[in-house]
Amino acid sequence: MADSKKKKMTVLDFKKYKEEGKKFTYVTAYDYTMASIVNESKTEVILVGDSLGNTMLGYDGTTAVTMEEIIHHAKAVRRGAPDTFIVADLPFGSYQESIEQALHNAIRLYKETACDCVKLEGGVEMAETIKAIVNIGVPVMGHIGLTPQTAGSLGGFKVQGGTPEGARKLVEDAKALEEAGAFSIVLECVPKGVAKAVTEACSVPILGIGAGPYVDCQVLVIHDMLDMFGDFKPKFVKHFAHLRRDMVNALNTFHEESLSGEFPSPEYSFNAKVEGFEV
């Protein structure tokens, strides 16, 4: 498994791709098997996002996710995806208290999981924190627009930058993060014209999720794009497969064939004859 010929991206490649106008893709993964599948695909970047709170742990949101949970999942992803650039999220409460706290947890995440960078949410107000983390040698990816960790104070999961002031603030935030040393920035849930302006204002790649086509990279949560959630589908998500339906169908076929005796046929049985135990 995890037998891929692709060349792992480096932090320097992000800027190079932007300069060359080369697009790339970025999805979440939270466990060994899913990571090994992504590793085998052409996808360049994996996020061990705090969305694992929803997708893997059944929490209501991302704020309850802990450092231990992210570390546990990121280690498994690293084992499954040795050829893919891996981003690990700093969870809510692990970097906002002080620069010292942010440094402590960024170092811990980077060192214990062997991820390729850490990601944290926030705009101008996080610039000093990002600068401090980058200065000690840990690459940082920013995240602005809809920031799920603080969605409550944004009034919920809503499109951001929907007014001229809001749009200008996003451009300012992105530029502040780039200046602080972030090598790329996730931009979540913003109108496509605003995303275009942010993308043009920055020389580091803008990684858009729900941000339209004029960004440098498209990002999706893997459970969304593979349709594993059933009824829940944000507007910006396209289902590229229907795994939930296919898995339920497979389980029901297993159930029916097991009850009817069709499974396991001789093909799936050990058929050696044992004296006194013939069938």
Ligand code: KIV
């Ligand atoms: O945790 C996550 O999945 C994210 C994406 C929404 C970018 O941060």
